[in-house]
Amino acid sequence: MLKLAPSLLAADFSTLGQVVKETADAGADMLHIDIMDGHFVPNLTFGPDLVKAIRLHSNLKFDVHLMIENPDLYLKAFVDAGADIITVHVETCTHLHRTIQQIKALGAKAGVVLNPATPVNLLEPILKDIDMVLIMTVNPGFGGQSFIPQSIDKIKRLKKMITNNGPCTIDIQVDGGITLDNVQDVINAGANVIVAGSAIYNNQALSDNIKRFKEAMYA
Numbered sequence: 001m002l003k004l005a006p007s008l009l010a011a012d013f014s015t016l017g018q019v020v021k022e023t024a025d026a027g028a029d030m031l032h033i034d035i036m037d038g039h040f041v042p043n044l045t046f047g048p049d050l051v052k053a054i055r056l057h058s059n060l061k062f063d064v065h066l067m068i069e070n071p072d073l074y075l076k077a078f079v080d081a082g083a084d085i086i087t088v089h090v091e092t093c094t095h096l097h098r099t100i101q102q103i104k105a106l107g108a109k110a111g112v113v114l115n116p117a118t119p120v121n122l123l124e125p126i127l128k129d130i131d132m133v134l135i136m137t138v139n140p141g142f143g144g145q146s147f148i149p150q151s152i153d154k155i156k157r158l159k160k161m162i163t164n165n166g167p168c169t170i171d172i173q174v175d176g177g178i179t180l181d182n183v184q185d186v187i188n189a190g191a192n193v194i195v196a197g198s199a200i201y202n203n204q205a206l207s208d209n210i211k212r213f214k215e216a217m218y219a
């Protein structure tokens with residue numbers, strides 16, 4: 001099933017409650033929330049308190065992308081704040097299997113993220129344990145960057161690996177530089193959860209942008 005997950009990073013932070021409500025009303029399937037710590041990535045964003053505050057404004061699934069060192073320390077805080085899915089970077093988890101089990105024990109869905117330079121075969125041993133893989137299609141840290149074209153082959157390799165792994169449903173999410181012009185390419189390669197930040201929030205036409213994205217996804 002195809003899903004659109006607008007990334008709050010590009011939204012107007014002065015009216016977040018309203019933005020979240022409008023995003024849901026316009027037909028988004030999930031809300032992608034980027035958590036950055038200024039260490040793993042050179043940028044700072046939100047903490048659990050912000051997630052808790054916007055939780056009051058919508059029933060959208062909250063997809064929390066942790067770009068932080070020592071993610072284990074914060075899993076409970078984000079689940080308590082209202083995260084439905086937590087994705088952790090392979091590059092930040094020394095004990096990835098344990099981290100995934102912790103996320104699931106807290107009652108959330110578990111996703112794993114790969115940076116552009118991290119190969120998909122690292123996931124082979126834990127494929128049966130995860131609900132989603134996020135392929136970064138830019139280097140994490142900032143919105144508004146250009147899509148890395150080699151990502152298409154990487155998505156295809158992951159899709160093949162998941163299919164060969166047997167009958168289980170694992171979502172393939174893509175994040176970074178996704179636009180109306182390349183969304184069909186990533187879907188054809190195997191992605192089904194589409195994150196888009198600037199392409200959704202960078203002008204005042206939120207509802208139209210979501211509508212156009214959904215049309216392009218199902219074209």
Ligand code: DX5
Nearest residue numbers: 007140141143144177197198
């Ligand atoms: C980047 C973040 C993305 C970002 C995408 O590190 O993970 O979610 O918001 O923004 P765009 O769609 O503008 O590339």
Ligand code: ZN
Nearest residue numbers: 032034065175
């Ligand atoms: Zn993200």
